Amino acid sequence: MTNRKIVIPGEIIEKGNDFLAGEGTEKKVDEIVALRFGLAEENNKLVKVIPLSGVYQSRRGNVVIGRVENVTFNGWVIDIGSPESTFLSLVEVPRYVNKDGLEEVMKIGDNVVAKIWAINKRGIDLTIKGRGLGKIEEGIVFKINSNKVPRVIGKEGSMIKMIKDETGCNITVGQNGLIWIKGDRIDNELLAKKAILFVTQKSFISGLTDEIKKWFEKEGGKK
Amino acid sequence: MTTKIFKRKSGRKPEEMRPISAKVGIIPNADGSAMYQSGETIAIAAVYGPKKMHPQHMQDPGKGVLRCTYSMLSFSVTDRIRPGPNRRSTEISKIIEWAIEPVLMIDKFPNTVIDVHINIIQADAGTRCAAINAAAMALASAGIPMKNMVSSIAAGKLDKTVVLDLDKYEDSEFEEGEGSTDIPMTFTDDGKLTHIQIDGNITKEQLKEAIEMAKKASKKIYEVQKKALKDTGEEK
Numbered sequence: 001m002t003n004r005k006i007v008i009p010g011e012i013i014e015k016g017n018d019f020l021a022g023e024g025t026e027k028k029v030d031e032i033v034a035l036r037f038g039l040a041e042e043n044n045k046l047v048k049v050i051p052l053s054g055v056y057q058s059r060r061g062n063v064v065i066g067r068v069e070n071v072t073f074n075g076w077v078i079d080i081g082s083p084e085s086t087f088l089s090l091v092e093v094p095r096y097v098n099k100d101g102l103e104e105v106m107k108i109g110d111n112v113v114a115k116i117w118a119i120n121k122r123g124i125d126l127t128i129k130g131r132g133l134g135k136i137e138e139g140i141v142f143k144i145n146s147n148k149v150p151r152v153i154g155k156e157g158s159m160i161k162m163i164k165d166e167t168g169c170n171i172t173v174g175q176n177g178l179i180w181i182k183g184d185r186i187d188n189e190l191l192a193k194k195a196i197l198f199v200t201q202k203s204f205i206s207g208l209t210d211e212i213k214k215w216f217e218k219e220g221g222k223k
Numbered sequence: 224m225t226t227k228i229f230k231r232k233s234g235r236k237p238e239e240m241r242p243i244s245a246k247v248g249i250i251p252n253a254d255g256s257a258m259y260q261s262g263e264t265i266a267i268a269a270v271y272g273p274k275k276m277h278p279q280h281m282q283d284p285g286k287g288v289l290r291c292t293y294s295m296l297s298f299s300v301t302d303r304i305r306p307g308p309n310r311r312s313t314e315i316s317k318i319i320e321w322a323i324e325p326v327l328m329i330d331k332f333p334n335t336v337i338d339v340h341i342n343i344i345q346a347d348a349g350t351r352c353a354a355i356n357a358a359a360m361a362l363a364s365a366g367i368p369m370k371n372m373v374s375s376i377a378a379g380k381l382d383k384t385v386v387l388d389l390d391k392y393e394d395s396e397f398e399e400g401e402g403s404t405d406i407p408m409t410f411t412d413d414g415k416l417t418h419i420q421i422d423g424n425i426t427k428e429q430l431k432e433a434i435e436m437a438k439k440a441s442k443k444i445y446e447v448q449k450k451a452l453k454d455t456g457e458e459k
Contacts, residue, residue, distance in 0.1 A: 008452045009326075009363050010371035010412055024368070035328065035370065037363040037452060054366025055254055055273060083273045083335040147366075 004041050006052075007034040013047050024049030056146040056176040058082045058124050060116055063133070065141060065174035066126070068110045071102050078112065078126060080176045081146070085123035088114060092127040111136040113172055113180065132172065139170075139182030140189050144200050146177030151203040152196055158209055159199065166216045167192040191219065229384035232392055240376065240388035240440050241349075245356070245451035247364045255365025257451065259357035262390060263347035268357035270365040273335035281336075287329035291319040291339045293354055299346040315351050316341075322355050322375065322409040322418035328368040337367060348394040349377050352407050355418070360448050364455065371411040374444035375418070378433035380404040380425050385432045387440055406433050410441040 007013055013025060014032040021027040024036045025047050034040060038049040051057075058064075058080070066080035075089040090097055097105055106112060113133050114126040128134050144152065152173055153160050164171055169183035169192045179196060183189040198215055202208060229237060241262030250256035253269035260266075276282040293316040297306045319341065329337065339361065341354045355375035363369060379389045382400035386393070389405050397403045404423030410416060416434075425433065 006453045008372060008449055009369035011449075026370075035368045036366055038366065051366045053255060053364055083275050083332060085275065 004039045004050075006038070007040040007049060008037055009034060013040045013049075014042065018045060020046045022046045022048030024051070051147055053145070053147060055083065056081050058084065058116055058119055059175070060119055062116045062175040063113065063172070064116060064126075064176040065111060065113055065136070065172065065178035065180055066176070068106050068108050068112065071106070071108060073099070073102075076102070076106055076112075078114065080114075080124070080126075080174075081143075081178070082124065082176065084119070086126060087123060088112070088126040088128065092117070092125075092129055094129045106135050111141050111178075111180070113174070136180055139180055140193060141178055141180050142193060144177050144179060144196065146175065148200045148203050149173060149175055149177060151208065152179070152199050154209060159212065162209065162212060162216075163192055163195050163199075167195070171196075194219070229381065229386075231381070231386065232397075233390060235386075235388075237384055237386040238436055238439075240443070241390065243444060243447050245360060245447050247360055247451045248455040253361075253365075255361045255363070255367070257357045257360035257364060259353050259360065259448075261349055261353050261356075261388070263345055264343070264349050264353045265345040266341055266343050266350065266353035266357040268339060268341045268354070268361035270337065270339050270358075270361045270367070272337040272365075273329075273332040273367070274338070276334055276336040282334040284333050285330070287332035287335045287337060289320050289324055289327060289329060289337050289339065291316045291323075291341060291358065293319055293341045293343075293351070295343040295346055295350065299343050315354070318351060318418065318420070319355055319358055323358060323362065323373060325417045326359075326369050326371045326373055326411060327362065328370060331368065337362070337365075346391075348389055348391040348405075349407070351375070352377050352409075355409055356444060356448065360452060363452055371413065372445060372448055373409050373411055373417055374441040374448060375407065375409040376437045376440045376444060377405055377407040378437040378440075379406055380423065380429060380433065385429050385436060387436050406430070406437070408434065408437045408441075410438055412442075412445045414438055414441075 011034045012031045026033050032047045038051045064080045066078035068076050069079045070077040078086045112135050114128050117127040118125040167188045172180040181189045181192045243261045246258045249258050250269045255270040258267045293312050297303050339358050343350045352375035359373045404425045406421050409418035
């Protein structure tokens with residue numbers, strides 16, 4: 001693993017002119033200065049700060065889970081925990097919807113898996129065209145810190161794959177920190193939830209995948 | 224004039240500040256939080272946001288809005304104070320906003336608000352400085368982009384001596400000679416002022432001396448803030 005250290009705003013990360021300022025940093029004369037609190041990482045002379053905390057920062061292409069806040073005449077207002085207003089337009093639904101029948105597809109309070117397909121000045125536009133996207137019919141949805149999502153997914157999905165295999169549940173992790181678990185039995189769903197919460201608590205230790213494996217042996221796998 | 228060294232009631236040297244400590248991440252529900260203690264004064268700060276600004280007419284499409292709410296809890300002083308906003312707390316809330324805003328990079332969050340709630344759970348003078356220090360740490364821990372950290376400290380004058388970090392007795396009861404002057408100040412870590420207030424009389428020369436004294440002390444506060452922030456990072 002590359003050398004990482006925690007930095008605070010205004011702290012000098014690197015000195016000298018041979019570094020490039022990446023995300024969360026700024027170049028001041030010949031110093032790279034951190035602009036936010038997080039983990040500083042240097043890779044191929046590119047210095048960036050990985051956030052450890054804060055609200056979800058939306059990015060194009062992210063799969064997120066949200067709750068329907070309002071139904072308008074041409075779509076749904078979705079709450080994904082981001083400060084921008086988020087909208088799912090009627091034309092982004094993969095089937096024909098009657099203009100009077102929006103409530104039949106999704107009503108206020110429903111949870112939905114969606115993808116961010118555009119971010120503009122007015123807000124975020126979502127789509128549910130694609131595999132694995134759409135309204136959540138059953139299962140559990142719960143929230144974790146959105147900055148810990150990469151740890152829950154693991155390197156190339158290793159962590160989430162193991163939790164899926166061990167519990168036999170279908171898990172969708174939204175980049176905004178909401179997680180949807182759907183299994184054949186409620187015990188397995190709760191086990192998966194417990195495992196994910198365990199990951200978020202231990203997110204800072206290295207070799208976490210092995211640690212989770214041990215944890216599953218102790219807890220006993222799926223029923 | 225006599226050259227005898229001025230004696231403070233607390234036994235501190237003129238340039239000695241009260242013992243300080245800080246902790247980050249004390250409120251799990253908040254996006255960022257911190258506690259700052261200076262002697263008997265304790266401030267806690269919680270940051271929520273950036274989130275959408277309501278009501279809509281208060282939204283600023285050019286940049287985000289920093290909204291601080293300073294409040295002294297009813298049990299923070301020996302005589303119970305009436306809880307809720309009052310003239311003094313509204314003013315201090317505004318002061319805190321002005322002290323922190325120069326370092327905050329909120330132009331990237333248009334139409335949003337960052338809420339900072341600061342509560343003084345124990346007051347012994349210097350509450351606005353403690354509030355600014357706690358708020359700065361809480362904002363950093365909430366991942367808000369900032370150009371720099373800010374550290375706040377008061378200097379002042381007791382009779383004819385320039386002193387650092389006045390406590391409750393020195394601030395409001397000391398009446399010997401010329402009385403007391405309280406000068407709260409806020410510095411960035413490279414020594415630039417973002418806020419200064421003066422309550423009392425002071426000469427130009429002594430004001431310069433007081434600013435230099437506070438600048439030196441702000442470095443110590445910065446180190447404490449830095450350490451507190453780094454300690455939570457390890458747990459996360």
